[in-house]
Amino acid sequence: MLLHQLENIVRRFESLDSQLADPSVTTNPQKLREIGREYRELTPVIDRYRVYRKILDDLESARSVLQESGADPDMAELARDEVECLDRDKAELEQELTRLIVPRDPEDERNIICEIRAGTGGNEAAIFAGELYRMYSRYADSRGWKTETLNSNGAERGGVKEVIFQVEGKGVYGRLKNESGVHRVQRVPVTETQGRVHTSAASVVILPEAAEVDVDIDEKKDLVFDVFRSSGPGGQSVNTTDSAVRITHLPTGLVVSCQDEKSQHKNKAKAMKVLRARLLDVARQEREAEKASSRRSQVRTGDRSEKIRTYNFPQGRVTDHRIGLTLYKIDQILEGDIEEIIRSLAEAEQAEKIAQLTSS
Numbered sequence: 137m138l139l140h141q142l143e144n145i146v147r148r149f150e151s152l153d154s155q156l157a158d159p160s161v162t163t164n165p166q167k168l169r170e171i172g173r174e175y176r177e178l179t180p181v182i183d184r185y186r187v188y189r190k191i192l193d194d195l196e197s198a199r200s201v202l203q204e205s206g207a208d209p210d211m212a213e214l215a216r217d218e219v220e221c222l223d224r225d226k227a228e229l230e231q232e233l234t235r236l237i238v239p240r241d242p243e244d245e246r247n248i249i250c251e252i253r254a255g256t257g258g259n260e261a262a263i264f265a266g267e268l269y270r271m272y273s274r275y276a277d278s279r280g281w282k283t284e285t286l287n288s289n290g291a292e293r294g295g296v297k298e299v300i301f302q303v304e305g306k307g308v309y310g311r312l313k314n315e316s317g318v319h320r321v322q323r324v325p326v327t328e329t330q331g332r333v334h335t336s337a338a339s340v341v342i343l344p345e346a347a348e349v350d351v352d353i354d355e356k357k358d359l360v361f362d363v364f365r366s367s368g369p370g371g372q373s374v375n376t377t378d379s380a381v382r383i384t385h386l387p388t389g390l391v392v393s394c395q396d397e398k399s400q401h402k403n404k405a406k407a408m409k410v411l412r413a414r415l416l417d418v419a420r421q422e423r424e425a426e427k428a429s430s431r432r433s434q435v436r437t438g439d440r441s442e443k444i445r446t447y448n449f450p451q452g453r454v455t456d457h458r459i460g461l462t463l464y465k466i467d468q469i470l471e472g473d474i475e476e477i478i479r480s481l482a483e484a485e486q487a488e489k490i491a492q493l494t495s496s
Contacts, residue, residue, distance in 0.1 A: 138233065142188070142237070149179075156172065194222055202219060244307060247305070247308050247309070249302055250340065251340070251343070252341075253298045254297050255337035255338050255339055256336060256337050257335070262291035265295055266291075267470055268338055269299050271470050271471070275473075276303050276305070283302065284302045286396065309344045316341050316444075318340075318444060319445050323449035345412075353412070358386055359384065361383055363400060381393065381407050385415065392407045444456065444458055449466060451464075454469050458484070463477070
């Protein structure tokens with residue numbers, strides 16, 4: 137099965153190689169970039185495939201020698217040693233090639249739009265949503281990524297009812313895409329007089345940022361724009377002009393609001409950025425639903441109402457329920473030290489893709 141997949145890749149590589157010499161491609165900058173990018177992505181696979189083919193040929197020759205060695209024990213022993221060594225090399229290279237040909241998500245390199253909303257738990261949920269915002273912001277800072285708040289809605293006693301922000305950097309979506317889902321916190325709220333542990337929740341949605349060319353929007357036909365006066369926590373007015381913007385996308389019913397900026401123009405631009413990301417995500421989910429197999433993904437189910445992680449303060453632990461990972465460093469994690477979780481989720485996703493690839 138692996139050899140068959142590799143031979144298909146070789147044929148594709150040879151086709152790309154021919155296209156790169158085609159004048160109709162070399163005079164088309166966009167086409168040249170697309171083909172060149174795919175060619176570069178396949179080159180490491182082809183390089184290792186050539187080594188793999190040589191091992192297969194050497195293995196066949198060594199086995200032939202072993203069969204023909206007859207009564208010569210020394211020759212037979214040498215052939216057996218060579219077969220054993222080549223078999224090890226073959227197994228190692230097959231593992232490497234399998235990892236190399238696992239399909240990459242083409243959106244992994246995109247920036248993201250992150251949306252965090254307080255769920256069940258009232259003020260405690262809003263405080264927790266604010267802590268998640270801080271956690272991701274700190275993690276982004278540690279990786280040298282840039283963050284920008286697009287819209288926020290504060291709560292009366294601190295925290296946020298909702299916050300939407302952008303993260304820009306190399307491979308942001310690929311690292312944070314598995315954070316979508318319901319995050320649950322268990323602790324004693326400061327307002328609890330009897331010391332009882334309460335459970336609250338906040339939802340996190342990670343969307344790949346969409347460029348204008350990714351989503352077809354007819355502003356005159358598809359969108360309704362409303363302006364209103366922005367407000368702060370508890371409904372108090374924070375702006376005396378109608379600078380906040382609400383956009384309704386008529387074909388889907390999606391509604392996006394933005395009020396963080398004093399400029400109506402800037403709020404509109406930010407709201408459009410969020411709308412494009414949501415529309416791109418809708419299209420992505422529709423594609424995935426069409427090709428979804430009966431087997432559910434261990435890491436990402438696509439169900440954003442699913443509880444994915446619990447932050448338990450009394451026990452000082454954080455547990456990711458999808459992969460059974462528990463870490464006893466809740467304070468560090470909420471300060472942005474989430475690399476171990478991110479890496480473990482990525483490894484689990486990679487292992488699952490490899491299992492699906494080898495079983496297909």
